[in-house]
Amino acid sequence: MSKRWRILAVATILWAVLLPGAANAATYTFSAAGKIAYEKMNASAETAVRTRIQAQYAELQSLEMKGEETDKRTYELHDRNELALKAVKLRIKAIDEAAIAKLDGQVKSAQAKYKPLFDSYTALNKRAEAARKLKNKEVNAALKLQTDIMKVTVQLARDDIRAKQDKLKLAKNAAASKAKRAKEPLAAIDSYKPRIQAEKRAASTAKSAGKTLWSSFNAAAKKSNSADASSHLAGLLKLAGQTNAAKQNQYALEQKIADAIARAETLAAA
Structure with a gap:
C-alpha cells in the first residue's frame, strides 16, 4: 500500500471514530449474515413463536430508539445547563x-x-x-x-x-x-452530579450485558433455535428497559439541575 493510500485509510478510520454518534451506534442491529440467519429462523419457526420473536425484536428496537432519543435530550440539556450555570454564577457575582x-x-x-x-x-x-x-x-x-x-x-x-x-x-x-x-439552590447540584454518574454506570453495565446476550441471540438464530432466541430476546428487553430507566434518571437529574439554575436566576434578578 502506498504512503498516500495509508494516509487516506487512517483519515477514514479517524473520521468514522470522531463522527458524532459513532460511539453510540445501535447495539441491537443485525449484520448482513445475522439478518439472513434471523429471517431463516423465523421462516422455519411455528407461527406463534415467529410472531412472538418478531414482536420482541420490534419492541427491542423501539426501546433502543427511545434510549437514543433520551441520550440526545440529556446531552443537549447538560450542555445548556453548563452554559446557564456559568452565566448565573457571573450574574450572582455582579449583583448590585x-x-x-x-x-x-x-x-x-x-x-x-x-x-x-x-x-x-x-x-x-x-x-x-x-x-x-x-x-x-x-x-x-x-x-x-x-x-x-x-x-x-x-x-x-x-x-x-x-x-x-x-x-x-x-x-x-x-x-x-x-x-x-x-x-442556595445551586448547592444541590453537587449532590446530583454523583447520582448522574451512578446512573451512567448502571446504563453502561446493562448495555454491556445486552451486547453479550445479543451475541447469544444471534448464535441461537444461526442455529434456528427459536425457543432460545425468544428467551434471549426476553432478557434483552429486560436489560434494555434497565438501560432506558437509568437514562431517564439521568435526564431527570439534569432537569433538577436546570430547575435549580432557574431558581438561582430568579433570586439573582430579584
Whole structure:
C-alpha cells in the first residue's frame, strides 16, 4: 500500500471514530449474515413463536430508539445547563455591582474633595502646638479660634464621608445577602452530579450485558433455535428497559439541575 493510500485509510478510520454518534451506534442491529440467519429462523419457526420473536425484536428496537432519543435530550440539556450555570454564577457575582460602584465612587470623591481641608486642619493644629510652646497668648488665642472654627467644618466633612461609607457598607451587605440566597439552590447540584454518574454506570453495565446476550441471540438464530432466541430476546428487553430507566434518571437529574439554575436566576434578578 502506498504512503498516500495509508494516509487516506487512517483519515477514514479517524473520521468514522470522531463522527458524532459513532460511539453510540445501535447495539441491537443485525449484520448482513445475522439478518439472513434471523429471517431463516423465523421462516422455519411455528407461527406463534415467529410472531412472538418478531414482536420482541420490534419492541427491542423501539426501546433502543427511545434510549437514543433520551441520550440526545440529556446531552443537549447538560450542555445548556453548563452554559446557564456559568452565566448565573457571573450574574450572582455582579449583583448590585453598578449601585455599589456608584456608592464607592461617591466615598472616594468625598475623600478627595475634603483632603485639602483635612491637610489644612492638620497643619493648623501643628502650628497651634508649636505656638503653645512659645507661650504667646495673642498668637495662641488666634490659632485656637481658627482651629475651633475649622474643627466644625472638618467634623461636617467627616460626617459626610462616614454617611457615604455607611451607605456603601449597607449596599455591600445587601448584595452579599442576595448572593447568598441566590446560591442556595445551586448547592444541590453537587449532590446530583454523583447520582448522574451512578446512573451512567448502571446504563453502561446493562448495555454491556445486552451486547453479550445479543451475541447469544444471534448464535441461537444461526442455529434456528427459536425457543432460545425468544428467551434471549426476553432478557434483552429486560436489560434494555434497565438501560432506558437509568437514562431517564439521568435526564431527570439534569432537569433538577436546570430547575435549580432557574431558581438561582430568579433570586439573582430579584
